[in-house]
Amino acid sequence: MRKSQSSANFSNKTALNKEGKNFIEFEEKVRYSETDQMGVAHNKNYFEWFEIGRTEYCRRNNIPYKDIEAQGYYLVVVEAFCKYKKPLRYDQEFFIRVFLKNITPKKVEFSYELVTKEEKKLIASGHTVHIVTNSKAKTCSLPPHIISSLKASLT
Amino acid sequence: MRKSQSSANFSNKTALNKEGKNFIEFEEKVRYSETDQMGVAHNKNYFEWFEIGRTEYCRRNNIPYKDIEAQGYYLVVVEAFCKYKKPLRYDQEFFIRVFLKNITPKKVEFSYELVTKEEKKLIASGHTVHIVTNSKAKTCSLPPHIISSLKASLT
Amino acid sequence: MRKSQSSANFSNKTALNKEGKNFIEFEEKVRYSETDQMGVAHNKNYFEWFEIGRTEYCRRNNIPYKDIEAQGYYLVVVEAFCKYKKPLRYDQEFFIRVFLKNITPKKVEFSYELVTKEEKKLIASGHTVHIVTNSKAKTCSLPPHIISSLKASLT
Amino acid sequence: MRKSQSSANFSNKTALNKEGKNFIEFEEKVRYSETDQMGVAHNKNYFEWFEIGRTEYCRRNNIPYKDIEAQGYYLVVVEAFCKYKKPLRYDQEFFIRVFLKNITPKKVEFSYELVTKEEKKLIASGHTVHIVTNSKAKTCSLPPHIISSLKASLT
Numbered sequence: 001m002r003k004s005q006s007s008a009n010f011s012n013k014t015a016l017n018k019e020g021k022n023f024i025e026f027e028e029k030v031r032y033s034e035t036d037q038m039g040v041a042h043n044k045n046y047f048e049w050f051e052i053g054r055t056e057y058c059r060r061n062n063i064p065y066k067d068i069e070a071q072g073y074y075l076v077v078v079e080a081f082c083k084y085k086k087p088l089r090y091d092q093e094f095f096i097r098v099f100l101k102n103i104t105p106k107k108v109e110f111s112y113e114l115v116t117k118e119e120k121k122l123i124a125s126g127h128t129v130h131i132v133t134n135s136k137a138k139t140c141s142l143p144p145h146i147i148s149s150l151k152a153s154l155t
Numbered sequence: 156m157r158k159s160q161s162s163a164n165f166s167n168k169t170a171l172n173k174e175g176k177n178f179i180e181f182e183e184k185v186r187y188s189e190t191d192q193m194g195v196a197h198n199k200n201y202f203e204w205f206e207i208g209r210t211e212y213c214r215r216n217n218i219p220y221k222d223i224e225a226q227g228y229y230l231v232v233v234e235a236f237c238k239y240k241k242p243l244r245y246d247q248e249f250f251i252r253v254f255l256k257n258i259t260p261k262k263v264e265f266s267y268e269l270v271t272k273e274e275k276k277l278i279a280s281g282h283t284v285h286i287v288t289n290s291k292a293k294t295c296s297l298p299p300h301i302i303s304s305l306k307a308s309l310t
Numbered sequence: 311m312r313k314s315q316s317s318a319n320f321s322n323k324t325a326l327n328k329e330g331k332n333f334i335e336f337e338e339k340v341r342y343s344e345t346d347q348m349g350v351a352h353n354k355n356y357f358e359w360f361e362i363g364r365t366e367y368c369r370r371n372n373i374p375y376k377d378i379e380a381q382g383y384y385l386v387v388v389e390a391f392c393k394y395k396k397p398l399r400y401d402q403e404f405f406i407r408v409f410l411k412n413i414t415p416k417k418v419e420f421s422y423e424l425v426t427k428e429e430k431k432l433i434a435s436g437h438t439v440h441i442v443t444n445s446k447a448k449t450c451s452l453p454p455h456i457i458s459s460l461k462a463s464l465t
Numbered sequence: 466m467r468k469s470q471s472s473a474n475f476s477n478k479t480a481l482n483k484e485g486k487n488f489i490e491f492e493e494k495v496r497y498s499e500t501d502q503m504g505v506a507h508n509k510n511y512f513e514w515f516e517i518g519r520t521e522y523c524r525r526n527n528i529p530y531k532d533i534e535a536q537g538y539y540l541v542v543v544e545a546f547c548k549y550k551k552p553l554r555y556d557q558e559f560f561i562r563v564f565l566k567n568i569t570p571k572k573v574e575f576s577y578e579l580v581t582k583e584e585k586k587l588i589a590s591g592h593t594v595h596i597v598t599n600s601k602a603k604t605c606s607l608p609p610h611i612i613s614s615l616k617a618s619l620t
Contacts, residue, residue: 031513031516031517031520032191032192032197032516032517032520032530033191033197033199033513033516035191035192036187036188036190036191036192037187037190037191037192037193037194037195037245038192038384038386039192040192042187042188043357043361043387043390043438044188044354044355044357044358044361045354047353047354047357048354048496048498051353051354051496051497051498052496052497055496055497055556064556065497065556066554066555066556074348076348076394077353077394078393078394078395079391079392079393079394080353080391080392080394081389081390081391081392082389082390082391083388083389084386084387084388084389084390085388087447090192090531091520091529091530091531128353137397186358186361186362186365187361187362187365187375188358188361193539193541198512198516198542198545198593199509199510199512199513199516200509202508202509202512203341203343203509206341206342206343206508206509207341207342210341210342210401219401220342220401221400221401229503231503231549232508232549233548233549233550234546234547234548234549235508235546235547235549236544236545236546236547237544237545237546238543238544239541239542239543239544239545240543242602245376246365246374246375246376283508292552342501342502342507343501343507343509345501345502346497346498346500346501346502347497347500347501347502347503347504347505347555348502349502350502352497352498354498400502
């Protein structure tokens with residue numbers, strides 16, 4: 001299992017960054033297929049890393065995203081943004097940090113930071129905005145128990 | 156729409172290769188994101204090209220694959236093979252050729268050739284084997300009208 | 311070759327959208343592998359479509375992106391954004407529109423619209439910001455002939 | 466870091482499967498973006514998993530693949546095959562097993578098994594064949610120290 005090696009440093013599953021926000025973090029590595037002919041990770045992969053970040057965020061808050069879908073709720077991406085600061089190379093290890101930026105019954109916002117393994121320098125940052133829909137793609141509201149689970153890291 | 160520029164040369168939607176097999180062909184181009192740090196198209200993309208080849212094969216046989224799924228039949232990949240002969244570079248144009256290799260109510264086999272645009276030199280060849288399932292992933296049999304549509308290019 | 315079917319409607323290689331901006335447009339289709347288990351195109355693919363949009367934009371301005379790299383200039387993505395309005399489904403045909411938003415010797419900005427094939431309804435919109443680097447990843451300036459070629463669609 | 470949880474069970478970095486072959490194994494999880502509209506992992510991803518398997522194989526043999534490339538040797542895929550036995554679903558954990566099937570100075574063959582986490586049931590198996598080239602894509606021979614490193618798991 002992908003496990004944050006630094007998780008042992010944290011009293012719990014969250015940490016506090018410079019600005020005092022709670023986040024979860026875990027380690028990833030760049031796959032060969034994620035590089036392009038510039039020799040660095042292609043820009044689209046960051047949005048895939050943001051997504052496995054959300055998956056990990058939900059899991060660590062005891063509400064795995066697959067269970068959210070199993071209960072009939074879908075967090076559909078309506079906005080995605082990434083600012084790229086440093087390149088990532090094949091097999092480079094880095095940390096993905098995930099923050100719950102905002103949550104209401106109808107909308108969830110996550111923000112993300114990718115940082116270098118050793119010095120924790122910023123590689124990229126971004127955010128995604130999600131609306132809540134049911135299995136028929138109609139907008140609906142997240143039930144209170146999912147909202148409080150997702151909020152757990154914030155408190 | 157992606158259209159084979161050479162299709163105008165063919166009396167119908169199929170052509171005959173050296174070995175006398177019927178096939179459909181159409182043109183594709185290598186996307187930047189499909190290259191890797193070796194500067195060539197990554198090996199996994201060939202299986203994506205095979206797949207858009209199947210989509211095109213079905214469409215030209217008047218049985219679009221989405222209609223096959225809409226009728227409750229799924230062609231699930233159980234085997235995939237590719238032999239790589241020449242590299243493909245960013246923005247390189249090439250042709251995808253698709254052959255129906257074998258078809259029974261429970262199993263369909265396609266083979267593929269990727270060839271250079273000008274001299275039609277072999278870039279890669281391969282095949283996929285598919286079993287037929289229903290929407291609940293249980294094996295089932297393709298109805299006769301789908302089989303005859305898929306066979307149309309062969310006759 | 312992927313060709314805009316509607317390109318025949320345009321006097322030249324550009325068109326004018328509602329706001330009076332020049333853009334190029336061409337048609338694409340959703341690949342099966344681009345869908346996810348929600349049954350729609352996955353959010354990361356839009357950034358791949360933006361990229362093939364840039365490739366097409368450069369080609370239609372007679373300065374293919376591969377030639378830009380061959381001359382030693384790289385347009386490195388430093389920012390990417392997408393707003394998703396409507397879902398895209400497997401095999402759905404749509405148009406990609408590419409606008410040159412801003413260009414200086416050191417920075418290039420493109421914006422994009424994805425619209426439905428028939429009614430030209432907005433599926434998604436976004437932008438990317440690029441800095442110019444040389445082959446050693448050092449920032450540098452685009453030469454005047456590349457800038458004027460890229461600007462051609464604007465005038 | 467992705468770490469095999471079961472690695473602790475092994476005296477060293479390799480294990481012995483039923484047929485008595487040495488292999489390395491590690492755990493992976495299915496990403497959301499790796500699913501398609503059938504609700505299972507798309508067939509092309511298996512070739513990406515095979516590849517991160519090779520990366521891991523080289524690392525555990527103390528010759529990271531990026532070091533092989535840094536020394537001027539490239540293992541270019543000339544053949545890839547996969548047989549799919551069971552579907553993989555979003556977030557499902559599984560093991561990737563990598564075997565060095567054959568190695569000569571000019572050619573390297575790996576085989577792979579994907580197995581379920583708990584019962585170690587076969588999900589998929591396959592192989593890849595690689596020729597050795599230099600940075601100019603000319604075929605060449607692997608030096609003895611790389612061959613012996615890669616062979617280490619076999620003995």
